[in-house]
Structure formats: C-alpha cells, structure tokens
Amino acid sequence: xxxxxxxxxxxxxxxxxxxxxxxxxxxxxxxxxxxxxxxxxxxxxxxxxxxxxxxxxxxxxxxxxxxxxxxxxxxxxxxxxxxxxxxxxxxxxxxxxxxxxxxxxxxxxxxxxxxxxxxxxxxxxxxxxxx
Amino acid sequence: xxxxxxxxxxxxxxxxxxxxxxxxxxxxxxxxxxxxxxxxxxxxxxxxxxxxxxxxxxxxxxxxxxxxxxxxxxxxxxxxxxxxxxxxxxxxxxxxxxxxxxxxxxxxxxxxxxxxxxxxxxxxxxxxxxxxxxxxxxxxxxxxxxxxxxxxxxxxxxxxxxxxxxxxxxxxxxxxxxxxxxxxxxxxxxxxxxxxxxxxxxxxxxxxxxxxxxxxxxxx
Numbered sequence: 001x002x003x004x005x006x007x008x009x010x011x012x013x014x015x016x017x018x019x020x021x022x023x024x025x026x027x028x029x030x031x032x033x034x035x036x037x038x039x040x041x042x043x044x045x046x047x048x049x050x051x052x053x054x055x056x057x058x059x060x061x062x063x064x065x066x067x068x069x070x071x072x073x074x075x076x077x078x079x080x081x082x083x084x085x086x087x088x089x090x091x092x093x094x095x096x097x098x099x100x101x102x103x104x105x106x107x108x109x110x111x112x113x114x115x116x117x118x119x120x121x122x123x124x125x126x127x128x129x130x131x
Numbered sequence: 132x133x134x135x136x137x138x139x140x141x142x143x144x145x146x147x148x149x150x151x152x153x154x155x156x157x158x159x160x161x162x163x164x165x166x167x168x169x170x171x172x173x174x175x176x177x178x179x180x181x182x183x184x185x186x187x188x189x190x191x192x193x194x195x196x197x198x199x200x201x202x203x204x205x206x207x208x209x210x211x212x213x214x215x216x217x218x219x220x221x222x223x224x225x226x227x228x229x230x231x232x233x234x235x236x237x238x239x240x241x242x243x244x245x246x247x248x249x250x251x252x253x254x255x256x257x258x259x260x261x262x263x264x265x266x267x268x269x270x271x272x273x274x275x276x277x278x279x280x281x282x283x284x285x286x287x288x289x290x291x292x293x294x295x296x297x298x299x300x301x302x303x304x305x306x307x308x309x310x311x312x313x314x315x316x317x318x319x320x321x322x323x324x325x326x327x328x329x330x331x332x333x334x335x336x337x338x339x340x341x342x343x344x345x346x347x348x349x350x351x
Contacts, residue, residue, distance in 0.1 A: 022346060051318040054274065055263025058315035089346040090313050096276040097261045098318045129232075130308055 007034040010104050010120035018122040022088040026122070029081050030106050037073030042066060042109040047084040049124075052099040062087060072108075092123040132224035132239055135324065135340035168206070217245040218333060221326050223340050230257070230322060230344040232309045238301040240326065248297075250289040252329040255301050257281040257322070257342070259310065264317040280309065288331075311346040 012018060012028040020026055030045050044066050050059035063084040072078045082104065093100040102124045108116040179195075219242060226237040240255060259278040264271055281303040291297045313320040324340040 051315065053263065053318070055265050056317040058318050060315075089311055091311065091346065093310050093313070093320075095261050095310070095320070096278070097263045097274065098313075098320065100313070128307060 007038075008032050008106050008108070008116065008118040010106060010118060012104060012120060012122055014122075018120075019127075020086055020122060020124055021127050022086055022091065022124055024086050025083060026086055026104075027081065027083045028104060028120075029079065030104075032072050032078035032106075032108065034073055034077075037071055037076075038108075038110070039071050040069055040108050040110050043069050043072075043078055043080075044105075044107045044109065045080065045082050046105045046107075047082065047086075047102075048105055049090060049100055049102045052101055053095075054097045060090075086124055091125050091129075132226060132237075133228050135223045135225050135228065135342060137220065137223070137338055137340050172202075218248060218328075218330055218336070219243040219245075221328060221336075221338050223324065223326060223338075225324075225340075225342065228342060230305055230309065230342055232305065232344075233307045234305050236303050236305065238303070238324070240297070240299045240301060242291075242297045242328065244291050244293065244295065244297070244330075246293040248291045248293075249287060249331040250285075250291065250297065250329065251287040251331055252327070252335075253283075253285045253287075253289070253297075253299060254325075254327040255283045255299075256325045256327075257303060257305075258325050259344075260319075260321050260323065262319040262321065281305065287329075309344055311344050 009031045010028060011031070012026065014020075026047065030043075032043065044064060046061050046064035048059055048061040048064075050057055063082075065080070065082060067078070067080060069078060086102075090100050092102055101121060103119040103121050105117065105119045110116065221240055221242040224239040224241070226235075230236060236257075238255065240253070257280045259280055261276045261278070262273065263275075264273050266272070283301045283303070285299065289297070310320060312322055322342050322344050324342050326338045326340070327335060328338075329335045
C-alpha cells in the first residue's frame, strides 16, 4: 500500500488558502476509513514543523494527540478533530540548504507491521509576506 | 546609536587566524625597539664570532643559520603584526541591534588609523547565513550559504590622515521578505553585518558584527 492509498484524510479548516499567520488557530479533522478491518494500537495526530534539506532533520512538535484505538474498519471509522494555536516562529521557509515545513502529521501504529503515516502541509507566514 | 558587538576576529579574509591589533609574539620588550634590536643582535654575532675564532671550531659557522633563522622569523612575524596594528579594528554603531522587516537601519562605521592610510575599498554587507550540519560518512560536516541582503561598497582611493578616523554613515532599507533568525540543533539561520576594509599596504580585513532579526511577537 503506497502512502497515497492510505485510508487517511486530513482536512484543515482554511479560508481560501492553507496559509496561517503566526499565532493563529489551526483547526481540522482527521478521518480514517479503511475498506477492511484494520488492527492497530494507536493513532497519533501532531501539529509540527521540521527541516528538510542537506542538514540533519530538526523538528518541533507544537501539539500532539494520542488515541488508543484497537481496530478501525467499515462501520468503525476513526474521526477526530484537532485544534492548536501556532507559535510565533519558525515561519515556513524555503532556502538554499534549509526548508522549514509545517505539517499535520497522522500516524497509525500497527502491531507487527510498518506504521502508516500521512501528512498535510500548510504555511505559517505573516500575511504581508509573499509566498 | 548602539555599538554592535564584533565577533570572530579582526583579521584577514582568508579566515586564518588573525592579527590582533595589539598582537605579536611575547618577545622580550627590548626587542621591540629597533635600535636596541640591532645592537643586541650585532653584539651577539660579534661575541659568537670571537668565540668561534678563539676555539678554532670553524665548522660552527654552519650552525649560524640554524641559530638565527628562528629568531629572524620571530622578529619578522612580530613586525608583521605590529604593521597591522596601525589601523585599529573598525567600530560599527547602529540605530538598532535588531533588524525589522521593511524597516531601515542607520549605521556609523568608524576606524582609527595611526598613520596616513589610503583605503581602496570599504564594503558593508547585511548577511543572512544558512548553517547546516550533516552526517558525511562517520563525521559531522558543516556547510554555510550566505544570502547578501544589502550591500554598500565604496571604492577608493580614500585618504585618511594619521591619528584621525575614517567615518562613514550607511543607510539600508530592508526588504519585507526577510526570514527571522532560526536556531535549531543542526539547521540555523543567523544574521550579521560583515565589514570588509581594504587599505593599501595591508591585507584585506574582515569584521563581523552581531545583529538579529526576531519574529514579531504576535502573541503578545
């Protein structure tokens, strides 16, 4: 199963664009709807930033939620909202060596198998700054 | 105006260690006097020569370079450092120690010279540096990339007479799209002001001054 096939949907409540000024509230909904019953241990949702590029990865988790879930399947889907206040920094950035990426990250912890991960990107930038 | 704190060293642009303005090797103080230096060295040579003639060990002349070469190197090195000392480290005053997006910054660059100096070039740059650390094999490697955000360059010849100062007022307007300083463990964005000074008869000097760009505190 490729990551695109993962039965995870992340919806970010936005007004026109996925761009949020620092200090703003970000809200949304995470839904997991597999076609067959799926055994799992937990679902983790995080609002975080990380660096991309040549350097080693740095990251900062703003807020995370942990849900103990034993199974998800048809008629037993997972649906949870999230809401977090973004910090004043760091801002989203694309440079020469460093990129700073903001994401909503969802991880399904599956016993005896690789975890399922999905993320939805958004921008943290002051409104007067060009993208 | 606030005096910005210099970091790194007053020195050559090669990034090699640097010539401190009051530097030099810790030679005995009398060796800093040229006349005394000549007298002492001549006397030492004379007595060495007499001693060798009396003892009839002529082969000792072969050791002369080995004795005097290190001394010559030390004296030469000290002289080189002392030559650098006639231009003091530049002083940079700024209207603010923080940069503001879309704002302006006024700077005053001052450098005192102890003898007549001809400047070929004065360059002041506002630099945003990306610094990264990554794993290369079993080592930690580091790399930087500099974004020159603003630059002021003045080409000479600019003459400054002895015991006076070069003074330049520099005004920069800053763009809106600046990224704030960012300090993580392996990825950093830092801001500084780089001053490059090229005086005739001296190596090009580079000095760095801390300045910061913090994100506006929107939460407050």
